[in-house]
Amino acid sequence: GAVVSQHPSWVICKSGTSVKIECRSLDFQATTMFWYRQFPKQSLMLMATSNEGSKATYEQGVEKDKFLINHASLTLSTLTVTSAHPEDSSFYICSARANPGQASTEAFFGQGTRLTVV
């Protein structure tokens, strides 16, 4: 299947600093990528939909100024957690689909980023 690579796989940062997470589609172009957050023993909660060349669409309750999303190319979306606080500690996962126009509907997930804010 298609490959989505996420970097870094884990990061520890100090409270108040910003962290950038990258999501790359390695062998396909993705006009749309999705960012999820998963707290321990909980489900994946969609944070935002990243659209190439336009503004991201944020889910209700997600602060767009805190979670900055940039989708500058067809293979890269970034999520920046600004002014991180301990409550932002979580597992962040991105996903992408290979081609919106094709019959294939499978979403491919990155390996996730474990963020710990101390």
Added chain:
Amino acid sequence: GENVEQHPSTLSVQEGDSAVIKCTYSDSASNYFPWYKQELGKRPQLIIDIRSNVGEKKDQRIAVTLNKTAKHFSLHITETQPEDSAVYFCAASITSSNYKLTFGKGTLLTVNP
């Protein structure tokens, strides 16, 4: 928006037994229903999916059934093995909306040898 309910939250079975996980969804416009398996600290892996124009789909030991009228779908795993132990998530999506997935809360399946 879409709401997906998943039951049970935990399921423990003996090796060789069958496991069934059930989900319901609220938005009748949803037409794509994937199931994911997630091991601890890993990415979700698609194990099977079904579209709304199909009532059942099977892949070896795994099958999914869909009842559009009742808005529920189920995952069936037969002849369970210890390596099937993981968290399983159902999801629902509307294909015309960029396939945005709404996930159930997950089921922790434990297969005891």
